[in-house]
Amino acid sequence: MAAVDLNAESLGVPRKQLMESSGNAVARVCRDLADPGSTVAIVAGRGNNGGDAFVTARFLKEYDVTVHLLGRPETISTDIARENWDALVATEADCRTVTDSTGFDLGDPDVVIDAMLGTGVTGALREPEATAARALNDAGATVLAVDVPSGVDADTGKAAGVAVEADHVVTFHDDKPGLESLDCEVTVADIGIPAAAELFTGPGDLLALRRDQQSHKGDHGDVLVVGGGPYTGAPALAAQAALRAGADLARVACPEHVAREIQGYSENLIVSGFSGDHLTPDHVPDLLELAADRDVVVFGPGLGNSDETLDAVREFLSDYDGIAVVDADALQVVPDVDTEATLVCTPHQGELQKMGGETADDWRDRTDLVRDFAAELGHVLLVKGAYDVVSDGDEVRVNRTGNPGMTVGGTGDVLAGVTGALACVLPPLDAAAVAAYANGRAGDVAVEEFGSGLVATDVLERVPAGMEVNE
Incomplete structure (x- = not known):
């Protein structure tokens, strides 16, 4: 209330x-x-x-x-x-x-x-x-x-x-x-x-993020980002966004040939490399072991869409029973995977259609379509757009923060990381809704300074401002 x-x-x-x-x-x-x-x-x-x-x-x-x-x-x-x-x-x-x-x-x-x-x-x-x-x-x-x-x-x-x-x-x-x-x-x-x-999401939703004054290290989440290979910036953005959104620890699992580069983005990240230049099914057992001790896995930023990589995503999700935020190319395998995991999927409308969902120009019509598809999938959807639509198949939230400057590449990776951090401390639907609000608000702060020339790191740096509660 x-x-x-x-x-x-x-x-x-x-x-x-x-x-x-x-x-x-x-x-x-x-x-x-x-x-x-x-x-x-x-x-x-x-x-x-x-x-x-x-x-x-x-x-x-x-x-x-x-x-x-x-x-x-x-x-x-x-x-x-x-x-x-x-x-x-x-x-x-x-x-x-x-x-x-x-x-x-x-x-x-x-x-x-x-x-x-x-x-x-x-x-x-x-x-x-x-x-x-x-x-x-x-x-x-x-x-x-x-x-x-x-x-x-x-x-x-x-x-x-x-x-x-x-x-x-x-x-x-x-x-x-x-x-x-x-x-x-x-x-x-x-x-x-x-x-x-x-x-509609609003400043009141941020009240759920208040911290106990007796909190200890680890109470607010340990996030693992699985990504990288073809791209290095995406997993680094997602992991740094998780930290900016309040996670206590952020780790990146990536191909070893880009591990040093990803580590170079920030000394705050814990980076683990796996063999080869892209994710394959051979890496899944080690990833599952690494993920078992984490609160949330963010799966997808910068992974690419090679057949071997998508097979690895399927195998991981099939055997994983924790909480995962699924983004980017990893999204396309979700409809076909039988998993015990709790998934928060963060597609834009094009990715939603590749998953088998439908969209509409009017956000009011889109809410019904997203709700129905979320119910069919059995997972939470955060469908990005001028009006973000979030649903678990029952309840629907709509977010109106954000601006056209955020069409620049990388802002979705920031959103995935923020969602991952918040999924450590909030129920999945709430985590997705609050993440959409905070990420868009960070973009609104950034656009005041940079206009349509903002870049993803501008949004990243303003995530804490996007999460401030002004009562």
């Missing part, structure tokens, strides 16, 4: 407007639960969940409303929640702050609105929320929770400790998996988030 909110804002629907709609939705349900003149106690946290409830208080003019803020007003964590708190205070509403949980007094309300914590919080409740939750459960009032009962995991419906026992829940935009297991009535409120906020 945080991602969808941020994507909606990038489309011109500000989060403050969504908060207004959310608060109004809670107020509507509250009116169904109690007659005008009834007493309503709102217990609010200091995040946007509390902000929703501050709005709710303004809409309940015909009720006797008391707002209990858990903490000091200056610690309210978002600007829009703070603005709605200030608006309540300015109207002389009955606003109280709870800075000592031992003194928490809920009174004797008819309805209690739980707005302490939202869907983004997991784990056991701390103080003062734990004491407040017990008070809500003991109050004997009808309990209405905002988005999810505080203390309940929105994904699982389980609680790690004390949790609010809600009679009703108003959740926003879409149902939450964990609410199905709760013994309460759930209202899903439409708060005006456009469908485009879920269809």
